[in-house]
Amino acid sequence: xxxVKYGKCVKCGKTHDAVPDxxxxxxxxxxxxxxxxxxxxSQLTKEKLAARQERSMWRYRxxxxxxxxxxxxxLRVGWSPLYEEPRLAEELGLKRLWVKDDxxxxxxxxxxxxxxxxxxxxxxxxxxxxxxxSTGNAASSLAGNAAAAGLETYIFVPSRAPRGKVAQLxxxxxxxxxxxxxYEETFELSRQAIDRWGWYNRNAxxxxxxxxxxxxxxxxxxxxxDWQVPDYIAISVGDGCTIAGLWKGLKDLHAIGFIDxxxxxxxxxxxxxxxLNRAISQGxxxxxxxxxxxxxxxxxxxxxxxxxxxxxxxxxxxxVVNVSDGEIxxxxxxxxxxxxxxxxxxxxxxxxxxKKLCEAGRIGGDDTVVSVVTGNGLKDVANAIQACGEPxxxxxxxxxxxxxxxxxxxxxx
Amino acid sequence: xxxVKYGKCVKCGKTHDAVPDxxxxxxxxxxxxxxxxxxxxSQLTKEKLAARQERSMWRYRxxxxxxxxxxxxxLRVGWSPLYEEPRLAEELGLKRLWVKDDxxxxxxxxxxxxxxxxxxxxxxxxxxxxxxxSTGNAASSLAGNAAAAGLETYIFVPSRAPRGKVAQLxxxxxxxxxxxxxYEETFELSRQAIDRWGWYNRNAxxxxxxxxxxxxxxxxxxxxxDWQVPDYIAISVGDGCTIAGLWKGLKDLHAIGFIDxxxxxxxxxxxxxxxLNRAISQGxxxxxxxxxxxxxxxxxxxxxxxxxxxxxxxxxxxxVVNVSDGEIxxxxxxxxxxxxxxxxxxxxxxxxxxKKLCEAGRIGGDDTVVSVVTGNGLKDVANAIQACGEPxxxxxxxxxxxxxxxxxxxxxx
Numbered sequence: 162x163x164x165v166k167y168g169k170c171v172k173c174g175k176t177h178d179a180v181p182d183x184x185x186x187x188x189x190x191x192x193x194x195x196x197x198x199x200x201x202x203s204q205l206t207k208e209k210l211a212a213r214q215e216r217s218m219w220r221y222r223x224x225x226x227x228x229x230x231x232x233x234x235x236l237r238v239g240w241s242p243l244y245e246e247p248r249l250a251e252e253l254g255l256k257r258l259w260v261k262d263d264x265x266x267x268x269x270x271x272x273x274x275x276x277x278x279x280x281x282x283x284x285x286x287x288x289x290x291x292x293x294x295s296t297g298n299a300a301s302s303l304a305g306n307a308a309a310a311g312l313e314t315y316i317f318v319p320s321r322a323p324r325g326k327v328a329q330l331x332x333x334x335x336x337x338x339x340x341x342x343x344y345e346e347t348f349e350l351s352r353q354a355i356d357r358w359g360w361y362n363r364n365a366x367x368x369x370x371x372x373x374x375x376x377x378x379x380x381x382x383x384x385x386x387d388w389q390v391p392d393y394i395a396i397s398v399g400d401g402c403t404i405a406g407l408w409k410g411l412k413d414l415h416a417i418g419f420i421d422x423x424x425x426x427x428x429x430x431x432x433x434x435x436x437l438n439r440a441i442s443q444g445x446x447x448x449x450x451x452x453x454x455x456x457x458x459x460x461x462x463x464x465x466x467x468x469x470x471x472x473x474x475x476x477x478x479x480x481v482v483n484v485s486d487g488e489i490x491x492x493x494x495x496x497x498x499x500x501x502x503x504x505x506x507x508x509x510x511x512x513x514x515x516k517k518l519c520e521a522g523r524i525g526g527d528d529t530v531v532s533v534v535t536g537n538g539l540k541d542v543a544n545a546i547q548a549c550g551e552p553x554x555x556x557x558x559x560x561x562x563x564x565x566x567x568x569x570x571x572x573x574x
Numbered sequence: 575x576x577x578v579k580y581g582k583c584v585k586c587g588k589t590h591d592a593v594p595d596x597x598x599x600x601x602x603x604x605x606x607x608x609x610x611x612x613x614x615x616s617q618l619t620k621e622k623l624a625a626r627q628e629r630s631m632w633r634y635r636x637x638x639x640x641x642x643x644x645x646x647x648x649l650r651v652g653w654s655p656l657y658e659e660p661r662l663a664e665e666l667g668l669k670r671l672w673v674k675d676d677x678x679x680x681x682x683x684x685x686x687x688x689x690x691x692x693x694x695x696x697x698x699x700x701x702x703x704x705x706x707x708s709t710g711n712a713a714s715s716l717a718g719n720a721a722a723a724g725l726e727t728y729i730f731v732p733s734r735a736p737r738g739k740v741a742q743l744x745x746x747x748x749x750x751x752x753x754x755x756x757y758e759e760t761f762e763l764s765r766q767a768i769d770r771w772g773w774y775n776r777n778a779x780x781x782x783x784x785x786x787x788x789x790x791x792x793x794x795x796x797x798x799x800d801w802q803v804p805d806y807i808a809i810s811v812g813d814g815c816t817i818a819g820l821w822k823g824l825k826d827l828h829a830i831g832f833i834d835x836x837x838x839x840x841x842x843x844x845x846x847x848x849x850l851n852r853a854i855s856q857g858x859x860x861x862x863x864x865x866x867x868x869x870x871x872x873x874x875x876x877x878x879x880x881x882x883x884x885x886x887x888x889x890x891x892x893x894v895v896n897v898s899d900g901e902i903x904x905x906x907x908x909x910x911x912x913x914x915x916x917x918x919x920x921x922x923x924x925x926x927x928x929k930k931l932c933e934a935g936r937i938g939g940d941d942t943v944v945s946v947v948t949g950n951g952l953k954d955v956a957n958a959i960q961a962c963g964e965p966x967x968x969x970x971x972x973x974x975x976x977x978x979x980x981x982x983x984x985x986x987x
Binding site for chain 2 (some may be wrong): 216235236237240242244248262265267268269304305306307308309310311315318320324325327328329330331332333334336337338339340341342346347349350353354357358493494497498499500501502503537538539540542543545546548549550551552553554555556557558559562565571573
């Protein structure tokens, strides 16, 4: 890889050759992939990019840690739509607002970006089996992307994972182990199994290439905005890998001169599980927390990528905001009603955070904001129905319809 | 609309001005939109198309029945991926096979193409409210596309509609009436309500513009295949609008000289509800049938677009194939395992049909086939789990994992 220098430990600074099955440093620290930006600048220009037909994350090959000969993975991952939402901006009191709908990915979440990268690197490593533990989306994205590439998968999910995600896993032919316990206990069992059988490791943070896949969401946002930097980018935070990837993508673009400044990050967590935001607020280190929220994808009490995530939020001069489950459900309806975007609870937590920051006057009428929706609401239908209620139910009879409209105070125009 | 001549009744041949709120002929026949292909040939070339940045159904404006000044609808509909699937082709014994994953649309089904068109035409008509009856997907796509455009919706669904689709509707802020009865009874109540309140009508077949939206799936398939015509295109059939739209798109491309021949259609229906395929097999007219299949989207006993659908299958010299619910569930797993594509039951019925035709030797090693997956499996998780079974469930304990692997005869490589 001419564009990659090495993996560097974020804890002790030691550098490691960027082999395909790179994991963590001997000191326990996680690695960051370091690029040769001079080389990338010589290879990639905005004009070259604009002329490219590829509409997937592989559009940004020069900024990705893969061999030049590595084929793109089979499923179309990335290049999700970025919608400008003037009506929602007005409702919230923002100057401009865009929603990046990353639920529009092959397995319906942003995690496809990391899983496609894992599949590409597993192929480089000559692996036939990939494994991971996940709250659900990393799992289903790995299972789908691996199935399309003809690789076998072993997947560990906590038993609380929503039915939609489990259905995906089973359909994609993964061997699924539902662990009766927390995400932390699920992670631990997967770690032991991966050690024992030598599977390719797609665990969050452990594999340093995953955030590099995730960073493509930032590359796309900026290209879709024609390189005009917004004031804030809001995203939900669980394990910390996604916000770390987002930040990495932005810094990459800054380093190669594609953008002239960096936006501030908004880290949105659930009130019932916000160890990283608590660390920022308290100005100290993080410590474990209960996993008490309906937003299952970000219910991570022991975040695996805390170091990179905290660094990203701090470096950007970002904001942190914690939202209740009620606020998450309200954001789900708000995005549906005003934007036609249906996000899962964790998927809309970023938008819930933006709304709360607007209401508190911490951001407002002068600000431009991108809110990333990280997963599709179809993943977790039970919670959506709880949020929105049941439909009117009647027989096929006009009199009954009129009565139901009257009863529900629906005045038909 | 310089590219459109008029709407023509498929029954009596009478022509009607192509006003935005066009519905059916006085004789009861449904209308077909007739184009000025000479004009379109003067406006659109393959080279012009190839240079276009737009990656949505609005890429094909010259072939769509909208005013030149009509803005594209807000959500990114269309340009879904077409995957070549060599492993599945080999497994089935086909020369080449492609899967068009139309579950990759904003509300996760092909119906987004028709609903985006309905929203565009409703705006041209100055309407503020759109209504429809639907087995689920037309409903959720209308609700989503209308919400994004700031239009109000009234939606009638049969009470059997899966939870995923209902959750979408409620989230998009639609007024939803769940009708305790068949699709036919649901349709009837919606018809009465639309008559009474004068809402813009997005009912299948009634509104002749809908198939024109759906035909974009054919335009994309052919452009993605670089205008090389496959022998067959397989698709599931319920109301008949989708296969009629598919055929219309192919004929359009033939009429403007973009393709030099037409493929044959494969019409796949559920054994428990196949009035159109029965008509083809018996060489006569269709008559109503029970709605007895788990593939809810195509459980249509009284197809609303029978005339156009039967004409399309016959004109193409196509094949019909009926599949059992078991065959549908098997196709769901097959597509998941070999392609990483997760379709809902009706979504994979086309592929189930292809498999059955291969096994019967009616298509085979000399044939090239495109199979359209019309909706995402996340829409109907209960059926997917029934098809695939439950995961292994254990505590976080390596001994229990080893025991579970042994019990399930999983030998880890």
